[in-house]
Amino acid sequence: MIAAATLALAAVTMSACxxxxxKPNLFGIPLPIISSSSGNESMERQKRQLELFDSTVRNPSAxxxxxxxxxxxxxxxxxxxxxxxxxxxxALRSDEPVVVTAVIDAMEASxxxxxxxxxxxxxxxxxxxxxxxxxLSLILPRYGxxxxxxxxxxxxxRNEPPARRVGPIQALASFRSREAAIxxxxxxxxxxxxxxxxxAATGASLEKLTGLPYGADADQWRKWWEKLKNEPxxxxxxxxxxHLSTRTAELERESHHKTRxxxxxxxRLIEALRELFLSLTTDEQIERLPALLGDxxxxxxxxxxxxxxLRLRDSVRIPDAVQDELAERxxxxxxxxxxxxxxxRLLNELNYQGTSYLVAEALLSEKTAVVAGxxxxxxxxxxxxxALAPALLWINDSTAGDAAASALWTMIAGEMIVSDxxxxxxxxxxxxxxxxxxxxIRVLGxxxxxxxxxxxxxxxxxxxxxxxxxxxxxxxxARRIDPLLRRxxxxxxxxxxxxxxxxxxxxxxxxxxxxALAPPDEHRQEWTQTLKATADTLRATDLLATDDALSxxxxxxxALRADVLARVPGLPSxxxxxxxxxxxxxxxxxxxxxxxxxxxxxxxxxxxxxxxxTTALLEIKFLATVLSGRYDEAAAINDDVxxxxxLLDVLIERHSPAAATVEAEIxxxxxxxxxxxxxxxFRAAQQRLNQITGSAGVDTGSPG
Numbered sequence: 001m002i003a004a005a006t007l008a009l010a011a012v013t014m015s016a017c018x019x020x021x022x023k024p025n026l027f028g029i030p031l032p033i034i035s036s037s038s039g040n041e042s043m044e045r046q047k048r049q050l051e052l053f054d055s056t057v058r059n060p061s062a063x064x065x066x067x068x069x070x071x072x073x074x075x076x077x078x079x080x081x082x083x084x085x086x087x088x089x090x091a092l093r094s095d096e097p098v099v100v101t102a103v104i105d106a107m108e109a110s111x112x113x114x115x116x117x118x119x120x121x122x123x124x125x126x127x128x129x130x131x132x133x134x135x136l137s138l139i140l141p142r143y144g145x146x147x148x149x150x151x152x153x154x155x156x157x158r159n160e161p162p163a164r165r166v167g168p169i170q171a172l173a174s175f176r177s178r179e180a181a182i183x184x185x186x187x188x189x190x191x192x193x194x195x196x197x198x199x200a201a202t203g204a205s206l207e208k209l210t211g212l213p214y215g216a217d218a219d220q221w222r223k224w225w226e227k228l229k230n231e232p233x234x235x236x237x238x239x240x241x242x243h244l245s246t247r248t249a250e251l252e253r254e255s256h257h258k259t260r261x262x263x264x265x266x267x268r269l270i271e272a273l274r275e276l277f278l279s280l281t282t283d284e285q286i287e288r289l290p291a292l293l294g295d296x297x298x299x300x301x302x303x304x305x306x307x308x309x310l311r312l313r314d315s316v317r318i319p320d321a322v323q324d325e326l327a328e329r330x331x332x333x334x335x336x337x338x339x340x341x342x343x344x345r346l347l348n349e350l351n352y353q354g355t356s357y358l359v360a361e362a363l364l365s366e367k368t369a370v371v372a373g374x375x376x377x378x379x380x381x382x383x384x385x386x387a388l389a390p391a392l393l394w395i396n397d398s399t400a401g402d403a404a405a406s407a408l409w410t411m412i413a414g415e416m417i418v419s420d421x422x423x424x425x426x427x428x429x430x431x432x433x434x435x436x437x438x439x440x441i442r443v444l445g446x447x448x449x450x451x452x453x454x455x456x457x458x459x460x461x462x463x464x465x466x467x468x469x470x471x472x473x474x475x476x477x478a479r480r481i482d483p484l485l486r487r488x489x490x491x492x493x494x495x496x497x498x499x500x501x502x503x504x505x506x507x508x509x510x511x512x513x514x515x516a517l518a519p520p521d522e523h524r525q526e527w528t529q530t531l532k533a534t535a536d537t538l539r540a541t542d543l544l545a546t547d548d549a550l551s552x553x554x555x556x557x558x559a560l561r562a563d564v565l566a567r568v569p570g571l572p573s574x575x576x577x578x579x580x581x582x583x584x585x586x587x588x589x590x591x592x593x594x595x596x597x598x599x600x601x602x603x604x605x606x607x608x609x610x611x612x613x614t615t616a617l618l619e620i621k622f623l624a625t626v627l628s629g630r631y632d633e634a635a636a637i638n639d640d641v642x643x644x645x646x647l648l649d650v651l652i653e654r655h656s657p658a659a660a661t662v663e664a665e666i667x668x669x670x671x672x673x674x675x676x677x678x679x680x681x682f683r684a685a686q687q688r689l690n691q692i693t694g695s696a697g698v699d700t701g702s703p704g
Contacts, residue, residue: 456475605621
């Protein structure tokens with residue numbers, strides 16, 4: 001599998017590179033221009049290339065992909081030297097079908113006929129497969145009369161078994177000339193009778209040439225020939241065109257009738273299946289699906305795929321037997337492309353094991369861009385290393401290219417592609433020469449070199465929001481924070497800066513950088529969550545410095561600071577010093593009180609027996625205890641009536657709703673003390689409280 005993937009990637013590289021003469025370069029590296037006068041060094045270089053390409057063409061190993069083999073044959077043709085033609089002739093005479101097919105494909109792709117290969121190509125017809133005969137039939141007429149003579153000689157050679165003459169006979173029809181008809185008719189007019197298979201092959205070839213439906217009826221062909229053989233060439237051509245036009249029309253009518261008939265049968269069959277399924281329970285439907293998915297008729301298989309999709313939408317459990325049949329549909333190269341794609345989508349939803357690899361394999365044989373795009377969309381959701389080769393094969397396609405780039409992106413994010421993969425870089429650069437899309441820019445930003453990323457950085461200042469987002473995402477994946485940080489005010493770029501900073505070490509500097517990154521309104525929630533999550537991973541000893549940093553920014557509110565310090569009460573006793581704990585608790589309680597969370601402030605100050613009694617701690621604990629309504633406990637902390645009156649004065653000043661309850665508690669708790677100077681202060685406070693009772697805008701904030 002690794003070798004196959006490597007060779008597939010080589011094919012991609014080959015398609016993107018040419019040598020100095022503009023010829024395809026098989027291995028994606030510059031090939032030297034070979035000059036006949038360049039001396040021994042050039043000759044040696046030429047020899048090495050000859051051996052390399054020849055060994056690639058004639059090695060029958062299944063690990064060599066057809067694309068690589070054909071490209072090597074094209075390179076041998078392009079060398080245009082006798083030694084290369086000799087190697088290609090040997091390949092055409094090979095017993096290995098894959099080797100012969102590669103040379104035939106290279107000959108078909110050649111803009112000019114390769115004259116010296118004609119004898120070997122004509123000879124190949126005698127042992128060729130049906131597909132090879134069809135391809136050679138398209139190639140040989142380009143060689144003109146000489147090819148016709150060679151093919152005709154092979155067709156009438158009675159020293160050969162009939163099976164070796166059939167290929168040349170079939171190829172004669174492709175010459176589309178009167179001379180080809182003469183040579184075919186000669187086979188039917190020889191005195192010694194021809195074997196039945198020769199008669200049948202000749203009749204089939206004449207049918208293809210003339211359009212007449214006489215088949216293996218030699219007498220009918222002879223009668224036809226008697227009437228036509230002496231016609232002038234211009235009449236011959238006119239009659240041939242008429243015959244072929246008539247035959248084409250007949251075949252079209254037959255095809256249309258057959259297609260309509262098949263469609264009607266399929267509709268009746270599907271309607272019957274639909275009615276059957278309506279009468280079945282869900283379990284009975286599921287039980288029948290494996291057999292229907294494996295049915296010989298494509299219409300039935302399509303129906304079964306649709307039923308699986310419906311059951312899946314209804315959250316019905318799909319058993320393993322059905323899932324295995326879906327995998328069969330996906331891997332069946334003879335299945336309709338749309339059905340294979342639907343099977344892949346269903347397997348993806350079912351989390352079928354190995355789906356990514358099955359989809360990648362199906363993609364390698366796919367020729368339709370729309371279907372390939374569907375496969376690539378699946379691979380973008382479910383990445384796998386096996387998707388690399390097919391993604392690179394499709395990345396230049398205008399229809400499927402963006403889906404291919406998305407699949408590459410998920411592989412990059414999943415660390416299935418190294419950040420400096422030169423093959424991916426080269427493929428993405430080539431695709432960007434034809435179109436600039438967010439998917440391609442994102443990948444280039446992630447795996448490009450410095451020059452590539454400089455190009456991507458320019459897009460951060462562009463007007464296209466999608467390209468800006470893609471450029472930022474790609475650079476963020478490459479951890480290039482500086483160009484993003486300089487543009488953090490851009491609401492599109494801001495989230496990527498935020499996430500990069502959060503990925504840094506959990507230290508005070510990280511918290512300071514996050515706090516300094518003032519959030520736009522649409523990103524405040526994410527910023528708050530990120531800052532809090534980072535703070536939760538800080539060392540306890542960094543909490544004081546962190547709160548100092550947070551308190552210096554106006555956009556960091558009290559609620560966020562309180563959330564950051566919320567872990568302090570639960571810290572182990574040895575996590576921080578007593579002085580640090582005291583300071584942190586005072587700050588946390590103060591923030592809770594400022595937020596009107598009196599109960600929270602009280603609970604934050606819970607302390608084991610023997611806790612220190614610093615002035616700051618006692619003051620905030622007294623305040624939290626009073627505000628939370630624990631008056632007896634508050635009096636135990638401080639029973640000085642003047643302290644209570646000072647608190648009441650602050651509460652009244654702030655229009656706090658707690659003022660009334662505290663006022664009532666003071667009157668109840670300190671009746672004796674209020675008979676003296678404290679009473680005057682208390683009555684003045686009562687008068688002020690009465691004046692504001694019922695007024696709007698009561699402040700629930702800190703009492704002091």
